[in-house]
Amino acid sequence: MSSSVQSLATLLKQTDIEDHEEVIRAADATLKQSKGDLEAQHVKAVALLKLDRYGDAVKAIEAGGAKLKDRARLEYAYALYKDGKSAEAAEIAREGSERGYTHVEAQASYRTENFARAAELYQSLASDLEDDAEADLRINSGAVDAQLEWSGQGELARSKKPGRADLEAFETAYNAACGCIARGELGQGEVLLKRARDLCNASEDLSDEDKQAELLPITVQQVYVLSRLGRLEEAETLSKNVDARGIPDASTRHIAQVNSTVASSSEGNPYLAQRIVSKDLDTLKPDYPFQFQAVVLSRNRYSSDLQSLKFGGTADSTKASISKYPSPNTDVVCNGLSVVNAAAHARRQAGKEALKQILPVLEKRPTDVGLVLTIVQLYVSSGNAGSAITLLEGLLRRLEQSVKEADLDVRYAPGLVGTIVSLYHSQGRRGHGQRELAKAATHWRRKTKERPAGVVQLLKAAGSALLESSAPDHQKLATETFTELHNIDPEDRYTAAGIIAASPQSATSSQTSSLTAIDRLISGVDAASLESDGLAQPPTAPGVTIASRKRPAEDTKPRKAKKTRPSRIPKDYDPSKTPDPERWLPLRDRSTYRPKGKKGKARANLLSQGAAPTGESDGSRPGTPGGEVVKAKQQGGGGAKKKKKGGR
Template sequence: MSSSSSSSLPALTSLLQQSHIDDHDQILKAANTALKHSKADLDAQRIKIVALLKLDRFDDAIHAFNGGGDKLKERARLEYAYTLYKTGKPSEAAELAQHGDDRGYKHVAAQASYRTEDFRRAAELYQQLVAQPEDDAEADLRINSGAVDAQLEWAGQGDLVLKKKPGRQDLEAYETAYNAACGSIARGELGQGEVLLKRARDLCNALEDLGEEEKRAELLPIGVQQVYVLARQGRREQAEEMAREVGLEGIADASTRHIAQVNRIAASGAAGNPFMAQRLLAKGIRASEPDHPFRFQTSILDQNKYAIDLKSLKFSGTAESTAEILVKRQSPNLDAYYNSLSVINAAAYAKARTGKEALKHILPLLERRPNDVGSILTIVQLYVLTGNSASAINLLESFFGRLEKLSSAAEADMRFAPGLVGAMVSLYHNAGRRAPARRILANAAQHWRRRKAAERPSGAVHLLKAAGSALLDSPEPEHQHLATEIFSALHKEDDSDRYAAAGLLAASPSSAAPSSLTASLQPIDRLLSTLDTDALESTGIAQPASTTAVNTRKRPASDEQQTKPTKPKRIRTSRLPKDYDPSKVPDPERWLPLRDRSTYRPKGGKKGKAARQALLSQGSAPTAGGESEGSRPGTPGGAGAEVVKGKVPLGKGGGKRKGKR
């Protein structure tokens, strides 16, 4: 290459950098022309990659990076991270974006964390970007933040969501309204989710800068969610009509298309025919990479598949396929996906049986997987449904005992997992065992208080509140002191939490309670303003039912009830004897055996004579009352004395005589 051509390359790359050409194809052509003279020009290579990214040619961009080598990847690190994200490698993109401090790196890291389902990290990054928006589009940040909040709700980490109720700005664009609707649906607020979905649809239809094809592409996910909400509400006819309106042909996204197909099957009559539903689902059971559903969606889709298999009586195949997955996973673990597979595996072994019959088939599974949380909770549930709460308590207590013997931190976290502790406390409360319930809550609270707020699981805050409330009623001073420490720590972490403030106020002495606690709570006068104390006193206050003893405190009867004559108890005629005469007084000795009554007269003959001789023996002579010889004497000792019957002696002549030979 001549010196004149090499000297013109910097000028060409400078011209490309300063150009105001809006057509990215022209920029790409200019960059390719420059690279023909010098393939090693990093500036020209970077300009080419930016043009390819602008044109959404991500596969060509990653090919250009691989051809440019490590120097190009280091020079265009941000572009390389974004290219990795768009070509289905979000984990590598997130790791690479962590090494940069610019806002562009934070954007890429947030999007990559969202795709890898690290929603906690994505939420932190977007909070940093929203705090200092600078030149970023505020609407885009609001849309992305709303999407992350919705995913946090779906992933069971709703406690990290700072804004639960949509604001006015969220209702001004269809993207933010759709994200707010998804968050409401994830929380189970189906009514509000339906309203927000209709709002998002109306806003999208009202846009004038979108063509009909673009509107249809944006309305497809909204329609899919509407089908889901209508099906969950039991409005199957409307759900089926909406599913036909949405259609499947125009959905380009593979995962969205498969989810739409599943919702359509669930809303239609095919759901009642498991064989037909299985055939329809088999057409697109897996979406292609990198366009794959999130994990919570994959879990639900797998559960749908296994549920249809069970309804199709494929018990052996379902048991084998789920067991193969469970064996590869180390137990015990608290992963919801694998625990749901354990439940399905137990249902397959039970062959759709319930109650005690199902327990006979599921209990042997504990010998193979004694620490399988899903199987243990399934058996506990069956014990409770069959009225055998004692066995359910023993099963969970033995499982906690095995975890206690393991000294690792993971087993300790599992032992005091909020869900397992809640199940154990619920069983104790149903059995009326308050002391062990408080003890396990106290141990769990002590365990999680040693961790920072960011290191605790999502339900640890609710567990600490429940523990503090239960320990306040404990008669032990150490429990009351622990309750004070729990509510004090919770109030320090979040001074706007009214529950923590009320708990700290209840745990603190009245003289030592700070005035700031009462300021955050509603005044007592306002709480009691709608109560009628006179009406409560006149009608009586209901007493709570006791599980250990019968509540003896009853409301006294009124004067009118005391003076009102009581009706005689009516006796059913079926319980009366046939010869019953209401005018006659019943025999007081009717409950005694016939031989023990005073009116008893033995029959004549030899047996009767022997009986009379027995009655006259040992002081049984006729009394002064003039009773005859054959009458029965009075019972010695009076009423209530024990009657002793003696054997009748037989004489020698009682036997049959032999004839003379």
């Protein structure tokens, strides 16, 4: 064995082999003589990695046994990562202590969507650069921050706003753009994508072929942003410049095809679109999309099914998927499936017609959060906020009565609490909203370790709302909430200001040290000049003046009488005569009005007090009978007298 090792080592030293295929042939020749030659096995594995034959490298290392795995542990971890087995790669790399192992574990953690661990590893690498390029670590860290935003863990991101260093290279500009898009800042994301495109085109280190390869994902992302912004014509024009068949990454290629289909302004054939978006994602491995991408692609597939009128199949498939999740829950995927399931039952109906089809489904799944929120949205859109509040209160009441701690976490989930509080405020029921926030704050203050995303924002909102309440227990809860949040993050100015607003007497200097001192805030303010200047005016453009808001002094000069225009003077107008003061009244309402004819005179007599109409008044109202007639009716009953029988 030693002679074979010496022969291989001598061969590699004496020759300058640049073709890795020749290295593999030399290693194979040595292994024919000695199958257990670790040196030859190791050389062959490295050559396979150089040729990007990662699957063959994994097989070669595994065939070498435990000794080769221990000797080529770094190569084995890297080969597993490149072969799509990221979880195994991260586990093996975690056992190593060298810097190379940290790089492999960080990349494998990123691919397994353990972005928090990846961010921690890249932060440790950036603290001590050694031989690593700072720009490369900044690029990788920016990609991790973007994925943290996409996965709902934005609070762990290293930076929220793009810095000047992010605009120096197209890779960092692209990562910063992805972070903005994940946060919903589509306008800023579009600007950064254009910056990344310009930097890529201007790069002198890339060939034209490399530039085209780098521009493809940037263009695909631009098509997505333009579609989200509603600029479909621009998105369609840009998507025509993308040759999806030339994208090497399978998941990016599929996303480019889907975005191109969505960006198309023409309705087209829904069945053809369904064929494009309904591709099985398992066929994309090892370049399979991330979880948040898979969720969106799945929704696209269901939307295409609904456009193709496949209501029954969509309802059945989503129902089967929903049954795999515990109920109730706040999982984004599960609740998204509930929305699609409701749309399938609605059969492209909206408003009250959709409610008729969806409400029976709620009887079967009364704790389905996604279904309840869908119905709430339908109620609100139809102007029936009262029914929406009643429905959501029923769900919260059922969850509150549960003995499971997980159900209580769902009941006080930030999204549900925010929805019911918003509905209360829309109806002017602020007291109900304050009580709801108080209960949510009390619940989450008991659970300091297991808090989902959004709880900190919920506690801040609860503290601010409770400050407006006059109840002493609400004021106390607001003080305790802000104090707890400030202890977690002493640099948070919002909580420090909340402590002062809730209890200024008990606020300490350590709690208020992060706030700007009052003396500094008012150091440049001249109270005397402000008082003399009067009411402050809004800023105006140069050359534009605003009239003073002060009331002008009373004008004591006699005013000239206005002349009446000739067109407004009547033809028979005589300036020497006094105008009739009743000229504005209708003719019949004037004191000088005298009716003519029999009907007019009868009408005038009728309106006179105590007068009775004459017999000649045709069509007039009959007069009131005299007293004698009324008396006779009271005595005789108003009927004719009957003849008496004879003989008596």
